[in-house]
Amino acid sequence: MSARLLRRLLELLPTLLLLVTLTFAMLHAAPGGPFDSERALPEATRVQLEARYHLDQPLWRQYLIYLGDLAHGDLGPSYQYPDRSVAELIGAGLPVSALLGSLAMSLALIVGMALGIIAAMKPHRWQDRAVMVLAVGGLSIPNFVLAPLLILLMAVSLHALPAGGWSGRPQELLLPVLALALPQIATIARLTRAAMLEVMQTPWIRTARAKGLSERHVVLRHALRPVLLPVISYLGPAAAGTLTGSVVIEQIFGLPGVGRYFVLGALNRDYGLVLGVVLIYGTLIVLFNFAVDLLYARLDPRQRE
Amino acid sequence: MTTAPLLSVEQLCVAHRTPRGDVEVVSGINLQLEAGGTLAIVGESGSGKSQTALAIMGLNGPSACLTGRVLFDGENLLTASPARRRALRGARIAMVFQDPMASLNPYLRIGLQLAEVLETHRGASRSAAWAEAARTLDSVRVSAARERLNQYPHELSGGMRQRVMIAMAIIAGPQLLIADEPTTALDPTVQAQILALLDELRRDRGLAILLITHDLGVVSRLCEQTLVMYAGKLVESAPTQQLLSRPRHPYTAALLRARPSMQHPPGLRLDALPGQPPDLRQTMPACRFAPRCRYAQPDCADVPLQFERGVLCRHPL
Structure with missing residues (x-):
């Protein structure tokens, strides 16, 4: 089992290599460079800087140098923050981003599944319609619209919560988590409702009822597990959505997470910083999907060997 | 008869509300089953036999509307509370499904x-x-x-x-077992084993068995009494041996003719019943089987029928 696990983990490496290569190519294809600015640098300084970061080398050499450093676990330097490495910058932002992301995912799972089950238990009644209206809303309002609306309501009008910033207080995360989770809540609620409605039609649910089990027992013990399967397979895409969403949300709420470095890095052509963030996020998503596969097999006895 | 039967169904009607109007799938069924007795309900798909069984269990689903009485041990199940029905289901009335x-x-x-x-x-x-x-x-x-x-x-x-x-x-030691097509999904040899098992449970545990099937061969092996349903109505009721040897309703006779047998000459087509069961949403003639009946007379379609001497037919065989 552990040997097979290791082999499957190694199989994930080509995916990450492809990710790095594509990102590298796209970054260098974008016009401009890290040291282009409104006030031109003196020619001598510019040449010196480019030589220091190997930017004077042909592109394929720069690529090999980056991969060589990467193989040693070195994400390289940041051009904008010369005194700190990319790894240090990401390390500084990751705790905030991880907290934001995991809270949003947990909230989405719990609330989304609960809403989906409630909707499926009362199909076409007001409970169902209310959840579906919420779900359509959550899916159609982009988070860069939702976040300012939340700020406007909760911070500007009601003065109930801070509009942004981060000093470690929990209430500062409430709005960002909500804004990040809402689209996922919507999707998970819809998935859960559809799966639940389907499962409740199966003959084995009829058998469970024929045994005289209470409706609660039928739902929690007999229906929930098959309903979990589609929700769990959605967790991979949900993680990806949450990570990309967090880039925007961190920017809006002024949270010092990895996403902000990504935005700044992309604007400043800070190649190393952008590559580093993409690589970390890519690894997270790939690992998350891998964990989802394992969990899926655990839940469905027919998938086990 | 001195004691009350274990199960007594009186004038049971089951209708389902659908977007295209109500459909009555069971129309006024009566049946009785003694403790430890056996009873079969035979009919083709859509005859209402499974809906009758589900009505006894209370599992017809939210779209169903039930009228009549289902007396189990003297208690009317159709007016019992959901909690009371749950307490009986699985404990005193149990059901085995097809697949x-x-x-x-x-x-x-x-x-x-x-x-x-x-x-x-x-x-x-x-x-x-x-x-x-x-x-x-x-x-x-x-x-x-x-x-x-x-x-x-x-x-x-x-x-x-x-x-x-x-x-x-x-x-949980129930008194009534409803078996809905319990052998249909199984190989013939396994079918025989399952039927033998059901018969043994009846003998050893005094279990009353209500068997729902379309297979007359299965009926003859297990049940004393047989009911035949067609388009939601009971058309014939008789002891099984009598029903198989001397059917009185033309539909029962047609079902028996349509059975393959070992004596059947190879190459000769089975005597399949022509036509389709009626669409229950449409208005039907007085005798619902008349349009497919080879013995139908002009009065069959118009004159209302009474279930008399075990058969629902104006011109029984």
């Missing part, structure tokens, strides 16, 4: 699915329920019962799964 693969939960261990019946109805402890589950599996002759408890349904053969279904139905 044992689809009717067992594929995600849960066999043992859990058996034990939860006892945990629900008797408040049995987990360990006591699992021990009883093993004994019950053993009594329906599932080999290596103790190991089976930890298996999942997909690890068992079709016949084994149906034995598990039967074990699940009898584990």
Whole structure:
């Protein structure tokens, strides 16, 4: 089992290599460079800087140098923050981003599944319609619209919560988590409702009822597990959505997470910083999907060997 | 008759509300079953036989509207509270379904699915329920019962799964077992074993059995009394042997003619009944079978029928 696990983990490496290569190519294809600015640098300084970061080398050499450093676990330097490495910058932002992301995912799972089950238990009644209206809303309002609306309501009008910033207080995360989770809540609620409605039609649910089990027992013990399967397979895409969403949300709420470095890095052509963030996020998503596969097999006895 | 029957269904009607209007799938069924007795309901798909069985269980679903009376041990189930119905279901009235693969939960261990019946109805402890589950599996002759408890349904053969279904139905010691097409999804040899098992349970445990089937061969092996349903109505009721040898309703006769037999000359086509059962949404003639009946007379379509001397027919055979 552990040997097979290791082999499957190694199989994930080509995916990450492809990710790095594509990102590298796209970054260098974008016009401009890290040291282009409104006030031109003196020619001598510019040449010196480019030589220091190997930017004077042909592109394929720069690529090999980056991969060589990467193989040693070195994400390289940041051009904008010369005194700190990319790894240090990401390390500084990751705790905030991880907290934001995991809270949003947990909230989405719990609330989304609960809403989906409630909707499926009362199909076409007001409970169902209310959840579906919420779900359509959550899916159609982009988070860069939702976040300012939340700020406007909760911070500007009601003065109930801070509009942004981060000093470690929990209430500062409430709005960002909500804004990040809402689209996922919507999707998970819809998935859960559809799966639940389907499962409740199966003959084995009829058998469970024929045994005289209470409706609660039928739902929690007999229906929930098959309903979990589609929700769990959605967790991979949900993680990806949450990570990309967090880039925007961190920017809006002024949270010092990895996403902000990504935005700044992309604007400043800070190649190393952008590559580093993409690589970390890519690894997270790939690992998350891998964990989802394992969990899926655990839940469905027919998938086990 | 001195004692009241275990099950007595009186003028049962089942209608389903659909977006295109109500459909009455069972129209005024009467039946009685003694404790320890056997009764078969025969009919083709859509005749209302399964809906009758589900009505006794109270499992027709939210779109169903039931009228009439279903008396179980003197108690009208149609007016009983949902909680009371749940207390009876699985404990005193149990049901076995057609497809044992689809009717067992594929995600849960066999043992859990058996034990939860006892945990629900008797408040049995987990360990006591699992021990009883093993004994019950053993009594329906599932080999290596103790190991089976930890298996999942997909690890068992079709016949084994149906034995598990039967074990699940009898584990709480019910008085009435409703078996809806219990052998249809099984091989012929396994069918015979399952029928023998049901017969044995009737003898040993005094279990009354209501068998729902379209297979007259199955009926002859298990049931004393047989009812024939057509388009939601009861068309004939007779002791099984008499029904098979001297059918009085033309529909019963047609069903018997349509059966393949060992004596049937090879190459000769089976005498299949022409036409289709009526669409229950349409208005039907007085005798719902008249349009397909080879003995139909001009008055069959118009004059209202009474169920008399075991048959619903103006011109019985």
